[in-house]
Amino acid sequence: MTKLVYFAWVRERIGRPEEDLDLPTEVRTVADLARWLATRGEEYAYAFENPEVVRAAIDKKHVKPDAAVAGAREIAFFPPMTGG
Amino acid sequence: MTKLVYFAWVRERIGRPEEDLDLPTEVRTVADLARWLATRGEEYAYAFENPEVVRAAIDKKHVKPDAAVAGAREIAFFPPMTGG
Amino acid sequence: MTAPVTPFVAIRAEDFDLAAEVARLTTGRPDVGAVVTFTGLCRDEGGTLSALELEHYPGMAEEEIRRVAEEAIRRWPLTGVTAIHRYGKIAPGGNIVLVVTASAHRAAAFAAGEFLMDYLKTRAPFWKKEHRKDGTSGDWVDAKSADDAAAERWAKG
Amino acid sequence: MTAPVTPFVAIRAEDFDLAAEVARLTTGRPDVGAVVTFTGLCRDEGGTLSALELEHYPGMAEEEIRRVAEEAIRRWPLTGVTAIHRYGKIAPGGNIVLVVTASAHRAAAFAAGEFLMDYLKTRAPFWKKEHRKDGTSGDWVDAKSADDAAAERWAKG
Numbered sequence: 001m002t003k004l005v006y007f008a009w010v011r012e013r014i015g016r017p018e019e020d021l022d023l024p025t026e027v028r029t030v031a032d033l034a035r036w037l038a039t040r041g042e043e044y045a046y047a048f049e050n051p052e053v054v055r056a057a058i059d060k061k062h063v064k065p066d067a068a069v070a071g072a073r074e075i076a077f078f079p080p081m082t083g084g
Numbered sequence: 085m086t087k088l089v090y091f092a093w094v095r096e097r098i099g100r101p102e103e104d105l106d107l108p109t110e111v112r113t114v115a116d117l118a119r120w121l122a123t124r125g126e127e128y129a130y131a132f133e134n135p136e137v138v139r140a141a142i143d144k145k146h147v148k149p150d151a152a153v154a155g156a157r158e159i160a161f162f163p164p165m166t167g168g
Numbered sequence: 169m170t171a172p173v174t175p176f177v178a179i180r181a182e183d184f185d186l187a188a189e190v191a192r193l194t195t196g197r198p199d200v201g202a203v204v205t206f207t208g209l210c211r212d213e214g215g216t217l218s219a220l221e222l223e224h225y226p227g228m229a230e231e232e233i234r235r236v237a238e239e240a241i242r243r244w245p246l247t248g249v250t251a252i253h254r255y256g257k258i259a260p261g262g263n264i265v266l267v268v269t270a271s272a273h274r275a276a277a278f279a280a281g282e283f284l285m286d287y288l289k290t291r292a293p294f295w296k297k298e299h300r301k302d303g304t305s306g307d308w309v310d311a312k313s314a315d316d317a318a319a320e321r322w323a324k325g
Numbered sequence: 326m327t328a329p330v331t332p333f334v335a336i337r338a339e340d341f342d343l344a345a346e347v348a349r350l351t352t353g354r355p356d357v358g359a360v361v362t363f364t365g366l367c368r369d370e371g372g373t374l375s376a377l378e379l380e381h382y383p384g385m386a387e388e389e390i391r392r393v394a395e396e397a398i399r400r401w402p403l404t405g406v407t408a409i410h411r412y413g414k415i416a417p418g419g420n421i422v423l424v425v426t427a428s429a430h431r432a433a434a435f436a437a438g439e440f441l442m443d444y445l446k447t448r449a450p451f452w453k454k455e456h457r458k459d460g461t462s463g464d465w466v467d468a469k470s471a472d473d474a475a476a477e478r479w480a481k482g
Contacts, residue, residue: 005225007223007225007293007295008223008295008297008308009295009308057225057228057293060225060227060228060231060232061228061231062232062291076225076228076293078225078293078295079295079308079311080290080310080311081289081290081291081292081293081294081295081311082289082294082295082296082308082309082310082311083222083224083229083253083265083288083289083292083293083294083295083296084208084253084264084265084285084288084289084292084294084315084431089382091380091382091450091452092380092452092454092465093452093465095380141382141385141450144382144384144385144388144389145385145388146389146448160382160385160450162382162450162452163452163465163468164447164467164468165446165447165448165449165450165451165452165468166446166451166452166453166465166466166467166468167379167381167386167410167422167445167446167449167450167451167452167453168274168365168410168421168422168442168445168446168449168451168472185344186343186344186347186362187342187343187344190343190364194366194418196418197418198367198368198369198372198417198418199368199369199371200366200368201365201366201367201368202363202364202365202366203362203363203364203366204361204362204363204364204438205343205360205361205362205364206359206360206361206431206434206435207347207359207360207361207362208358208359208431209351209357209358209359209360210355210358211355211356211357211358211429212355212356214356215355260355261351261353261354261355272368274363274365274442275475277363278363278435278438278439278442281361281435282431282435285431285435318432
């Protein structure tokens, strides 16, 4: 099981802040994971309709779409940040 | 009569903060004035021993050595500034 | 000669006290010659905004800001760094973020302060949602490409 | 749309209150999104300095700083500018100078703050004399060519 967490409009579109999921073995990268999530229902498809704008973090560190998900405890998806 | 004011080590070397002087007619620029002052005694010669480092202001505005002294009410000489 | 500098980083709902945060970096430190502070405040957007709501990624927000602060300490000869970022609902005029940088000299304090803010804007996991005076619960604030460009200025060759 | 911005400039012996000066530019101004402050303090130079004595050219000091502040207002979209420079004897740890810049956005506030300090260093008629702990009444602080170079960065082509 891998913990997935969502923030801001990604969270609002998916409709939950977090969930634990078993990732299929063919999901190797963050980009694979986003594509797979988008097939899980309308709310996910909506969240990832422009996958290039969604950012990701693995275990609280920013990662690129080609980052491997193997060994990840917590994977986060969120929009571009607007703090500061 | 023109009011001359001195600051920092220019003031210390000359030994007074200000004085009123009649400037000779051949003193046309700030550089002329510095050269003329330097002939007025050892203390002035010391203050202007490196005339290129002494800065000047006319009526409280920075000026270059070639600025005309005609019409000046107050001419100031001082070292490079070290405020801030 | 000098003790290692540890950044003070806080992610919290409570407001900060500018004077107290400057004193934290200057009291008993006569080697400090320059202190730069940046305060980011909630604007009312021409009177249309009733509040900004700041969401953050707990844990990561602090870790990320700490990483950026430590990078600033590596790049510039700082004597101290503070970064405080608030979350929750903030009304117009309210404080959002504070960065304080202290150094012997002003150039390092200014550069590090600007660096911290540029990186914080693009890397710290915070998101702003607008609440409007007309009652509509507004949009999420869009990230600005200008902010990405500002952060990229600091990227090393 | 916006009222003209008048800089607040003071040349005085008394200390300043950082929080009060920031409040001067932010209270009742929900269009302000960014405030940068620069505080310059007296360093003790490794424990050798007992005080700095700041001499200034009365009248010209204020006029010159006001000119620089007005130039900053012309160059950047500022909502407020404050510059306070102290004179007289200042002990290590004491405040010497404060610059506060406020704007809707951070880039203007940072740039204007740095511009003001760079120009203040090279154009404001102040001179620092060192008083040393060993009783020797020290030297006048030398102007730094680095400060001239910093000010020249802002010169327009």
